[in-house]
Amino acid sequence: KAGVTQTPRYLIKTRGQQVTLSCSPISGHRSVSWYQQTPGQGLQFLFEYFSETQRNKGNFPGRFSGRQFSNSRSEMNVSTLELGDSALYLCASSLGARGYTEAFFGQGTRLTVV
Amino acid sequence: AQTVTQSQPEMSVQEAETVTLSCTYDTSESNYYLFWYKQPPSRQMILVIRQEAYKQQNATENRFSVNFQKAAKSFSLKISDSQLGDTAMYFCAFMSPQGGSEKLVFGKGTKLTVNP
Numbered sequence: 001k002a003g004v005t006q007t008p009r010y011l012i013k014t015r016g017q018q019v020t021l022s023c024s025p026i027s028g029h030r031s032v033s034w035y036q037q038t039p040g041q042g043l044q045f046l047f048e049y050f051s052e053t054q055r056n057k058g059n060f061p062g063r064f065s066g067r068q069f070s071n072s073r074s075e076m077n078v079s080t081l082e083l084g085d086s087a088l089y090l091c092a093s094s095l096g097a098r099g100y101t102e103a104f105f106g107q108g109t110r111l112t113v114v
Numbered sequence: 115a116q117t118v119t120q121s122q123p124e125m126s127v128q129e130a131e132t133v134t135l136s137c138t139y140d141t142s143e144s145n146y147y148l149f150w151y152k153q154p155p156s157r158q159m160i161l162v163i164r165q166e167a168y169k170q171q172n173a174t175e176n177r178f179s180v181n182f183q184k185a186a187k188s189f190s191l192k193i194s195d196s197q198l199g200d201t202a203m204y205f206c207a208f209m210s211p212q213g214g215s216e217k218l219v220f221g222k223g224t225k226l227t228v229n230p
């Protein structure tokens with residue numbers, strides 16, 4: 001069974017540009033969550049999608065947005081990039097059924113803003 | 115809001131020895147889950163062990179076990195017979211499935227180095 005796939009693995013962007021990151025969950029998983037990991041702030045929750053609906057959202061500015069498609073694949077977009085957006089962005093997928101279901105993480109996308 | 119605190123930024127242990135990583139959390143919820151995740155240099159977060167708050171028995175997974183003290187809101191991870199492959203960042207995480215959300219709240223992490 002294929003794991004969670006995040007593309008691209010590495011990205012270098014310039015301040016002011018926008019970027020789109022992709023996450024393909026494990027087959028059958030309907031929930032996708034995104035996290036930002038930085039040395040200073042650690043792991044912070046961005047948003048969570050289930051069956052194409054945003055189920056929860058973290059405390060990030062509106063420049064950060066996401067969506068989920070009918071095949072459960074998810075994308076997150078960051079507009080007007082700032083230097084502080086440089087981070088490892090992790091995606092996690094789970095079945096999303098009622099009650100706890102284990103979250104499986106991808107290897108992340110390393111975004112560098114210059 | 116829930117918070118998770120890991121007070122040990124770095125730890126080291128000799129191969130084959132035992133090490134304990136500390137974690138405390140704060141919540142007013144009664145139904146929740148606690149996790150330890152491992153993140154090796156490959157960056158992929160791997161679930162090590164989980165504990166349901168309603169279970170009094172401490173979870174164990176092979177060489178990994180937890181000491182869950184619900185009243186003290188403490189959740190430590192013990193690694194027995196440490197191996198070189200255990201070298202990684204370890205994150206304690208909390209999840210309360212309110213409204214169906216599976217949002218994880220992470221601690222800052224503990225960098226564990228296993229020395230030969």
